[in-house]
Amino acid sequence: MSQSVISRRRRSLAASTHRRSRRSEAMGYAMVAPLLIFILALALYPTVLTTIDAFMHIDALTPPNHFVGFGNFTAIFSNPEIRQSFENTGWYVVFGVGLTLVLGTTFGLLLQRRFRGRGIVLAIVILPWALPGVVEGVIWSWIYDPTFGVLNSVLKSLHLISQYQLFIGTRQIESILLTSLVQVWQITPLATLLVLASLQSIPGEVYEAARVDGASWWQVIRRITLPLIRPGLAIATVEALVLSLNIFDQVYVLNSGATTASSLMSETYFTTFQGLNFGQGYALSLLATVVTVVLSLGALKILYRKVTF
Amino acid sequence: MRRRIAAWARRAAIGLVIAWSLFPVYWALNTSFMTNSEAQSAPTHFLVTRPIFSNYQAIFGAGPQASAAAGGIGRSLVNIIIESGGATLLTLVIAIVGAYAFARLRFRLKNLLFYTVLATLTLPVYATLIPLYRIMSELGLVNTYLGIIFVYASGFMPLAMWIMYNVFLALPPSIEEAAVIDGASMLQTFYRIALPIAKPGIAATAIITFLLGWGQFIFPLVLSSTSSTQPLTVVLASLVGRHVVPYTIINAAAIIAIAVPAVLVFLLNRWIVEGIIAGSVK
Numbered sequence: 001m002s003q004s005v006i007s008r009r010r011r012s013l014a015a016s017t018h019r020r021s022r023r024s025e026a027m028g029y030a031m032v033a034p035l036l037i038f039i040l041a042l043a044l045y046p047t048v049l050t051t052i053d054a055f056m057h058i059d060a061l062t063p064p065n066h067f068v069g070f071g072n073f074t075a076i077f078s079n080p081e082i083r084q085s086f087e088n089t090g091w092y093v094v095f096g097v098g099l100t101l102v103l104g105t106t107f108g109l110l111l112q113r114r115f116r117g118r119g120i121v122l123a124i125v126i127l128p129w130a131l132p133g134v135v136e137g138v139i140w141s142w143i144y145d146p147t148f149g150v151l152n153s154v155l156k157s158l159h160l161i162s163q164y165q166l167f168i169g170t171r172q173i174e175s176i177l178l179t180s181l182v183q184v185w186q187i188t189p190l191a192t193l194l195v196l197a198s199l200q201s202i203p204g205e206v207y208e209a210a211r212v213d214g215a216s217w218w219q220v221i222r223r224i225t226l227p228l229i230r231p232g233l234a235i236a237t238v239e240a241l242v243l244s245l246n247i248f249d250q251v252y253v254l255n256s257g258a259t260t261a262s263s264l265m266s267e268t269y270f271t272t273f274q275g276l277n278f279g280q281g282y283a284l285s286l287l288a289t290v291v292t293v294v295l296s297l298g299a300l301k302i303l304y305r306k307v308t309f
Numbered sequence: 310m311r312r313r314i315a316a317w318a319r320r321a322a323i324g325l326v327i328a329w330s331l332f333p334v335y336w337a338l339n340t341s342f343m344t345n346s347e348a349q350s351a352p353t354h355f356l357v358t359r360p361i362f363s364n365y366q367a368i369f370g371a372g373p374q375a376s377a378a379a380g381g382i383g384r385s386l387v388n389i390i391i392e393s394g395g396a397t398l399l400t401l402v403i404a405i406v407g408a409y410a411f412a413r414l415r416f417r418l419k420n421l422l423f424y425t426v427l428a429t430l431t432l433p434v435y436a437t438l439i440p441l442y443r444i445m446s447e448l449g450l451v452n453t454y455l456g457i458i459f460v461y462a463s464g465f466m467p468l469a470m471w472i473m474y475n476v477f478l479a480l481p482p483s484i485e486e487a488a489v490i491d492g493a494s495m496l497q498t499f500y501r502i503a504l505p506i507a508k509p510g511i512a513a514t515a516i517i518t519f520l521l522g523w524g525q526f527i528f529p530l531v532l533s534s535t536s537s538t539q540p541l542t543v544v545l546a547s548l549v550g551r552h553v554v555p556y557t558i559i560n561a562a563a564i565i566a567i568a569v570p571a572v573l574v575f576l577l578n579r580w581i582v583e584g585i586i587a588g589s590v591k
Contacts, residue, residue, distance in 0.1 A: 028416030
């Protein structure tokens with residue numbers, strides 16, 4: 001008797017939660033629908049289009065569009081200007097990742113200990129990260145200016161150069177390094193913060209133990225600090241890798257359409273929107289997307305190992 | 310003695326860090342107060358002694374240096390505010406509603422849909438750039454605010470959703486449960502209870518989204534060929550090296566473009582530090 005009452009009660013409860021969950025089910029779909037429509041229409045659908053159209057001949061100047069297999073890819077690999085942009089992008093990655101990690105780690109170690117005014121210093125250090133890349137390109141282009149730039153003026157008064165230089169546009173590596181430096185200026189704050197966050201998670205006893213054992217300042221950094229901040233450095237590396245592979249704003253402003261310091265992204269833009277060769281633009285885009293995703297996942301896998309104390 | 314030297318070395322190094330971070334901005338600020346002849350004269354004026362404001366006035370179509378090209382910068386300032394602001398509003402409304410459903414409701418395809426949205430966070434610009442241009446030109450949305458706002462919003466939504474999802478998850482569920490027991494409907498609970506408590510998180514998401522919009526370049530470059538919708542970033546880039554507008558005015562415009570994010574960084578410093586770290590570690 002009591003048993004059946006309980007089971008009946010249970011059944012009605014189940015029915016009401018069922019009704020409730022059905023309603024919540026419909027409500028759930030309704031609430032995420034607008035978000036999904038935007039994502040499907042303006043992120044996933046375009047990605048699918050890029051993937052398909054990379055294998056199509058799409059040229060506004062020579063219609064009609066048709067399937068060409070790997071034709072676009074062989075075309076971009078045999079184009080010397082595009083090949084140079086591959087090489088340049090390699091340099092952008094080397095400079096971008098290398099300089100960002102060195103500066104970010106150094107800044108992080110310097111700002112680790114508390115001191116008066118640390119909050120303001122941190123805000124100043126973060127500032128370049130918050131500014132638009134284009135605007136940074138603009139203000140640095142004035143610094144690099146060949147006729148009135150402050151860099152020329154300073155180097156000349158230090159007698160490091162005998163006459164004013166055209167820094168960007170003639171010599172390949174120099175142009176790339178100086179363009180990359182503007183991006184490094186922008187993304188170093190991110191690396192600094194990641195290093196700071198990892199440093200804060202290292203327990204103080206580890207340092208004390210090292211000091212008791214008579215370790216030198218450099219030994220502490222090499223043997224203790226750097227291995228322990230590895231996860232932070234791993235994320236900083238991947239961020240710097242993706243950002244430098246995708247460098248565009250700084251290149252566009254400082255180098256415009258010249259091949260000297262062109263990047264994968266600037267080449268994609270100029271091939272597509274100035275050359276109107278959409279097929280090759282798609283092939284470049286697909287290539288860059290795949291390289292970006294593969295390299296960043298690979299780097300993360302190699303570098304990211306959990307650190308335990 | 311050695312310790313004192315080390316302390317001084319540290320202070321000097323921190324001074325260098327500050328100089329590295331601030332000098333380019335200082336230099337733009339300094340130049341923006343110069344006359345054209347001061348900017349072009351050697352030796353370099355490292356500190357302007359008699360600052361002038363006509364470079365800024367020209368952007369707003371006033372003063373002795375006003376010109377059509379300088380006035381175009383003013384127009385682009387209006388555009389960037391409309392586009393970043395519009396994208397922020399659209400992103401917030403849609404991402405907040407979606408995030409709440411993902412955080413609090415149960416429905417069958419929830420996980421699949423959730424990870425689909427999140428996965429688009431990893432898509433680089435290349436993946437969508439050219440098709441988005443073609444879609445927008447087929448829809449007749451090139452050179453319109455709406456086109457730019459739609460493209461921005463679709464790019465910002467995954468991040469905004471992710472931040473708001475975590476904000477809602479961190480709210481104590483007991484408050485919302487109490488409201489449900491008192492007979493409030495799901496929508497009432499969302500609107501009257503969850504949203505007001507989540508206000509700080511919403512403000513944070515709004516600021517991040519606005520700054521993302523403020524920094525956009527390649528999408529508006531592709532999606533706006535005329536000055537009617539070009540934001541400040543696109544117009545600034547188009548002026549470099551052209552000698553249509555003197556560098557003093559370009560630097561004044563750059564300072565305006567810098568001012569908005571800079572003010573936010575200095576006001577919200579502590580919060581941004583935590584946000585960046587949380588956002589990139591997760």
